[in-house]
């Protein structure tokens with residue numbers, strides 16, 4: 055079996071050096087892939103230095119995954135990570151051109167850091183290795199590697215949405231950027247919507263020859279294949295987390311603190327793409343419509359902060375604090391606070407316990423590549439008395455989890471209506487829906503995702 059060289063902006067192990075590692079689905083997914091295939095995971099350490107040296111630090115985790123990281127200069131972090139990746143591409147890819155910043159310096163920093171990544175990872179790539187690059191931070195990396203003489207199979211997976219062509223063309227030099235992506239042999243997207251947007255762009259804006267059925271894109275004699283590979287969770291690993299004292303304790307703690315009220319939970323990185331203010335508006339609408347039910351429901355929002363140096367993230371945090379305050383101010387009693395807002399991350403074990411204690415999972419991003427919280431929520435339910443998943447129709451996960459209650463996250467009325475449906479749903483219907491959701495979450499797991507992508511990559515090019 056060919057070794058994998060995985061490259062992403064963040065890697066999961068730099069904890070050893072005192073900084074937080076990768077968060078969220080990407081970390082779990084890639085750790086699982088590397089556990090199975092061997093190889094190395096390369097990325098940014100999360101550290102800043104005065105001057106870029108390119109020296110690589112190695113850490114071998116207890117699970118046997120080797121990570122190799124480089125430090126970046128302050129200017130790199132500003133222009134590449136906070137700049138082009140998270141102030142230009144992230145909002146644009148989530149359809150938020152109102153928040154997208156187009157600064158020349160950001161673009162230059164992005165290209166510089168991608169070059170630095172390519173030059174630093176080069177000695178780690180052996181002949182026969184497959185190289186798998188991840189996410190919007192590193193779109194041009196494949197091309198940089200080719201320019202440095204790499205002839206290995208090169209694959210790329212985008213964890214976010216790909217926006218419609220008429221939004222994407224607002225990016226200066228959009229065509230140059232997408233041309234660099236065609237240096238990869240295989241391009242993966244989370245679902246057919248994002249894939250189709252990408253194929254449409256290649257045909258319309260680059261004049262490439264695009265075969266929509268096979269995903270083959272031909273431009274200037276070079277062929278690249280683009281396909282959808284919906285990412286899943288490491289189901290077995292996550293369910294094992296549930297079988298721990300920490301998970302059971304978290305479950306009990308939440309249940310007893312709710313004192314017979316139904317717990318409804320949301321777990322999201324604090325990001326404007328997650329639809330958190332809109333979610334709170336939906337909950338307020340539910341309470342307004344059903345004042346007699348204020349005592350039936352407690353909403354717990356876990357929202358660890360993210361990318362805090364950026365104004366758009368500071369703004370969303372302020373908005374949430376205000377809205378939580380307003381909802382609670384208007385409806386709290388001495389023994390009742392309808393919304394609990396927790397601003398810090400929780401362990402996987404605790405999350406499992408909280409999900410299991412919550413009879414409603416509320417996952418309402420305005421736009422999301424996939425959303426693995428929805429899948430974790432399903433995995434953590436008791437099959438004999440499962441909770442109800444309310445899921446945004448604009449999350450990539452909605453295409454697989456169509457047995458959830460699907461909502462329009464922009465509509466407070468729709469969210470309120472679905473909260474009522476979830477609260478009143480009979481056990482039989484809950485079990486039936488959950489059975490179907492669980493089948494998808496268990497079968498379409500991260501192992502299958504990795505195997506599908508890596509199989510196709512080994513045959514691509």
Ligand code: G6P
Nearest residue numbers: 064077078080189213214360361
């Ligand atoms: C999303 C992105 C990942 C990213 C994660 C956390 O899931 O797709 O690439 O690592 O958010 O964001 P951060 O900026 O903290 O790495």
